[in-house]
Amino acid sequence: MHASPELSPRTFGNEDLLPRVPLPTLEETRQRFLEWCSPLLTEEQVAATEAALADFAAPDGPGPVLHAALQRYDATEGVHSWLDEFWEDRYLGRRDRIALNANFFFLFADSAQGQVARAAGLVAGALAYKLLIDAEELAPAVQRGRPLSMEQNRYLFSACRIPGELRDTARTPYTAEWPGPSRERHIVVFHRGNAYRLDVIGEDGAPHTVEEIEAGLRAVTAASEVSGPGPGVGALTTKARAEWARSRARLLDHDPRNRTALDTVETALLCVCLEDSTPAGPREAGDQLLHGDSRNRWFDKSISLIVFADGTAGYNGEHCRLDGTTVIAFLDTLLSRPAHELSRTSGARSQGAPDWAPVEFALDDDLRADIDAAAVDFTAYAADTASATVAVEGFGAERAKQRGMSPDAFAQMSFQLAHHRSRGRIGATYESIATRQFRNGRTEAMRVVTPEVVRFVDAMADPGADAATRRAALRAAADAHVRRARECQAGDAPEQHLWELQMIARRHGAELGVTGPLPLYESPGWLVMRDDYLSTSAVPSPHVRYWGFGSTSLTCIGVGYALLGDRFHIYLSTPRSVRAQMTAFAAELPRAVHELDALLAGD
Incomplete structure (x- = not known):
């Protein structure tokens, strides 16, 4: 074997070493x-x-x-x-709405902080992460001694999807149109449908302190409370893409001030969405993070940090340049260390109250009617979506390993068993497999149902099959799953x-x-094979309670899951017409997990 070249410690220093897909x-x-x-x-x-x-x-x-x-x-x-052009077509070429259909969310672990303090801490931590990327001092990801692509980190900050009539574009740094990292110094804060520009980095490039960012957020929310509910222009980002492109063109044609306003939002480092509501629990929080109040969002942005009245917080992000593995690495850094500590590492220093100003759109009656109609339509669309959360406490990845099984294979076999029992059939199942070990690597499309899975489900349904027969079928199906996942990781799909x-x-x-x-x-x-009954993806993180995404078809249940050491958390989403089947699936899942655990314990 040839000795591998010494890896660069610079963020993007290993990209040229990566093999091609x-x-x-x-x-x-x-x-x-x-x-x-x-x-x-x-x-x-x-x-x-x-x-x-x-x-x-x-x-x-x-x-x-x-x-x-x-x-x-x-x-x-x-x-x-x-696959370079493929990804452009797959994401930027889709013509339906991306809100709920393509964007994904993460619900953060609880914090004792109040709303504004938590938002300020998240922003300060995000700035520290951005400056590490800018300086190429963010340690490159390595898996089993092999470097992974860090390319997607170029598109975390100041990135925005722009709607087009036939295909969208991505407005991002590190491109010919915008070389190098973003030098923007502002974020955009949404509150009650109002938008505000808040400068969180000083003129010399040093971030404001956590306390100053918090003061700026308080000034913005106070102004918003005085001005009353805003126009909620962000509702337009929920429209099907060609319709949104036409609305955006009308904004630009109507008044030059709208180009300035759009530039401010589209080039902002990130968005912060401050909500007046407090979610009743994880499912409601997940729903609000996935769709929420469209007047208080800009779904085209790569990072929206959403903070509720009680400090519950999470993320919603656009998908065209980013996958969950890149985002979760960012969030793990953001959530694993105190905000003040991250802020100090960024070189933040006290520079007085940050500048802020309203982001003002010039609107006529037709544009206001367009915004209102988009908001009403999206509210109805979101209401036609059903969701559920499943928490299998006391079972996690460590237990699966103790049973001699790949944790992901165990999770997927649980899904197959629960699905068959709840819907009476085996259905096409998609699983996203990360391929960042390749140059520009993103994900591969794995199809979970193998002949071994069919035999396993049949054995579990056969009253004449004894435990040994069922156990052998389960292990054979799990082994087949691991083999196929490895093929996908190798690009053989x-x-x-x-x-x-x-x-x-x-x-x-x-x-x-x-x-x-x-x-x-x-x-x-x-x-x-492509008519998904289950669309599944795993992004485990100890700092995230749930994560999820919308379903991919009228028959589909979207399954965002995190199988951690001692817990197994799943967020489910589906069209309301499939709600009863999703509810049955959610009820069967914990039973399937514990039944398979007990079956393996009999070895």
């Missing part, structure tokens, strides 16, 4: 895709999918032409991953490869001579 061959993907989708299909559906795959991948079929185009793109100077080939046909089909329909993408395998 491997591009599978078309034949490898054809075989894997058929293997992955078959457990969800009938024999007739398997045959139809196999035929569609054969036609697609045939020497004279469209697959080789599209794959060759992808190979050329992958070899293009400046392209670091064959079919779905995103085929999806990008479909996107290439849409972008460049005419010039490539691929102009007809592509039956593969109407085949049972493609449609059934």
Whole structure:
């Protein structure tokens, strides 16, 4: 084995050492895709999918032409991953609303602080983190001796998604349009639908102290209470993207002051959303963090720190440049050390009360009506979403390891058993697998249902199966899960490869001579495997109580889970039409966990 080069201590110092995401061959993907989708299909559906795959991948079929185009793109100077354009299309190309549908949230551990004090501490800690990134002094992440990509850290601060008619764009630092780190000194504070610019970094680049930031927040909220409820322009960010693009264009055309206001929000280091309400518990807090009062949000921003009246706090963030692993590393730093300690490390010093000013939009009756309609529509949309929290106390990752099983495999087998019992079927299940060990690595799409999972669920449902038979089926399914997760971590997965080939046909089909329909993408395998019944993702952190996201289809239950040493917390979200099934799933989950735990204990 070759000795690995010495790793750089600089934040972005190891990016050039990272291997590229491997591009599978078309034949490898054809075989894997058929293997992955078959457990969800009938024999007739398997045959139809196999035929569609054969036609697609045939020497004279469209697959080789599209794959060759992808190979050329992958070899293009400046392209670091064959998935670079894929991520742009996947996130910035979606045309539905991102609020609730794409953004994700984290609910922080409790704090004894009041609202404004907690908000000030979170801001001070965030500034310390930003300055570490700016100086490239944030220690690069390493996993089992291998560096992980830190690229996403460039897009934490002063990052904003901008709506477009056909595709959105991302307004971020570290780009040709905005080279290097952001030198902005302000945040935007939302309170009762009002927006305020608050300068939290002095002119010489030193942050204000925690006490000064707190004083600035108190001045802003006092002004907001005097002025009364604001126009809540942020409600427009909940609209479907093309509609929001048209509303944004009307804002810009209406009055030059609106360009200044939008610039202030879009370039702000982050947003702080101060809420008058106090959530009744973790589920309600999660709901408010996921959707909440749209007039008091700007869902296009990468960081919104939301603090409720009692000091309960959390995060909502836009997804196009950020994944949960990057955000949780930021939040773990923010929440693991006292704010004053982080503030001192940032070089904060006393410089008097920070400057602040209202962010003023010039609105006419039509624009006000547009904002009001967006807020009403989103309130109805959020009300049509059901959610639940599940806390399995006394069971966690350590217990799973004691039972000789991967904690994630145990969690996923619990989901499969509970889902089958609550909905009477096995359904397509997505799991996000991090691939940050690659250059520009983000995530891979894992499909959880394997033949071994089907046999495990069947064994658990078979009254004639004894404990030994069920236990063997459980371990076989868990082992298959681990094998597939490792394949995904290695980049050996079919779905995103085929999806990008479909996107290439849409972008460049005419010039490539691929102009007809592509039956593969109407085949049972493609449609059934991607019709999620469960969409799952794990981001464990001791500083986060719950985290979650919206469902991905009308049949889907979104499952954000954190399996920690001694607890297993899950936030579920689904369309209201699936509420009864989600409620049954939530009830079955703890029972499934304890039943599988007891089953493994019998070894």
